[in-house]
Ligand code: ASP
C-alpha cells in the first residue's frame with residue numbers, strides 16, 4: 001500500500017480502484033427529518049442490493065449545525081475553537097448513526113464512523129481544517145464484510161493534537177470527495193435539493209438551464225465566484241485525483257450534472273457554463289500609498305498571514321508617486337483585517353483606508369472563452385444596457401468578474417444571463 005504526497009492536496013493511501021464502489025453524499029435538507037433519513041437508508045440499501053459497495057456521507061439534519069453554532073454563541077461570544085469543533089461535529093454523528101439504525105431495520109448490515117474513525121486525518125487548524133491524509137483501511141475492512149458504511153461529514157482528527165477538527169460550512173462535500181479518491185470509487189454522487197448545476201441561481205433566473213456536464217476547471221471557477229452547489233475545496237480534490245462527480249436531486253429522479261475532465265466530457269459547443277454572483281465580500285481601498293517596490297508585498301503578506309482570502313486586486317497607475325490599492329475580501333474577515341490595514345496604512349504613510357460592504361460580484365464562466373474573443377465586451381455591454389456601473393473588473397482565462405453595487409445584483413445576473421442565453425441553450429442541447 002503506497003501513500004502519495006501531493007503539495008496542497010491530501011495524500012491518499014491508494015487502495016487501488018474499487019470497481020462498483022460508490023460514495024453517496026446527502027446534504028442537510030436531504031436528511032432534514034427522520035422520515036427523510038429512512039428514505040435515504042432505503043436508497044442506500046437499494047444501491048447495495050444492486051451490487052454496489054456503498055459508502056455514504058451524511059450532513060447534519062436540517063439546521064442542526066446552525067442551531068449548534070447558535071448555542072455556542074449563546075454561551076460564549078468567541079467560542080473556544082477546540083470546543084467549537086467538539087460541539088459542531090456532533091450534528092453529523094446524529095444523522096449517520098440514525099441512518100445506520102434504519103438500515104439495520106431494513107435487514108442490512110451498516111456501520112457509522114466519525115471522521116476520525118474513518119481515517120480522515122487533518123492539520124490542527126480548528127474550524128477550517130484541511131485534510132492532509134486519508135487512511136481508509138477501516139472503511140475498506142467494513143466493505144469487505146459486506147456492510148454499508150456511513151461516515152460523518154465535515155470532520156476529521158488532527159495528526160498532531162489528536163483533537164477533533166471540522167472543515168468549515170459545507171465541508172461534507174470535501175469528506176465525500178476525499179473518500180472517493182482514497183477508495184478509488186467509480187463515482188462520487190452529491191445528493192442535494194436541486195437537480196444539478198444551473199447556468200445561474202434559479203431563484204434569480206427562474207428559467208436558468210441545468211447543465212448536463214461541467215469541467216472541473218469551470219466548476220472551480222463557479223464555486224470560487226459564488227455558486228453554492230458544492231464546496232470549493234471538494235472540487236480541488238476531485239480534480240487532483242480525477243474523481244468523477246455527479247450532482248443530483250435527492251427528491252426527483254434525473255441524470256443531474258456530471259463534473260469531470262474537460263476531455264472526457266462532451267463539451268464541444270461549450271462557450272458559457274454560467275453566471276454566478278457573490279454578495280459575501282467587501283471592497284477595501286488603501287488610498288495614497290507610496291509607489292515603490294515592496295508595498296503591495298507587505299500589505300498582502302500580512303493579510304495572508306492572518307488567513308484573509310483576498311480576491312480581485314487592482315492598483316491604479318500612480319500619480320505624484322502615490323497609488324491606490326483596492327481589493328475584495330470576505331465581509332466576515334473585516335474585524336480582523338481592518339485594524340491591521342489601518343496600522344499598515346499609517347506605517348506606509350498612506351492617506352486612508354476605505355471599506356465598502358455594499359458591493360456584489362457578478363461573474364461569467366465558460367471554458368470556451370479561451371477561443372472566443374468578445375465575450376468580456378458582450379458582458380460589459382449587457383451591464384451597460386441595464387444601466388449598471390462596473391467598479392472593478394478581473395479576469396482569468398475562463399472567467400470575467402465585475403464588482404457592482406449590491407442592490408443591483410439580481411438585475412445584473414438576469415441581464416448577463418439573458419445576453420448569453422443562446423450560448424447556454426446551445427450547450428445544453430449539444
Ligand atoms: N453540517 C455542516 C454545515 O451545515 C457541513 C455540511 O453540511 O456539509 O455546514
Ligand code: MG
Pocket residue numbers: 027028059170
Ligand atoms: Mg449543510
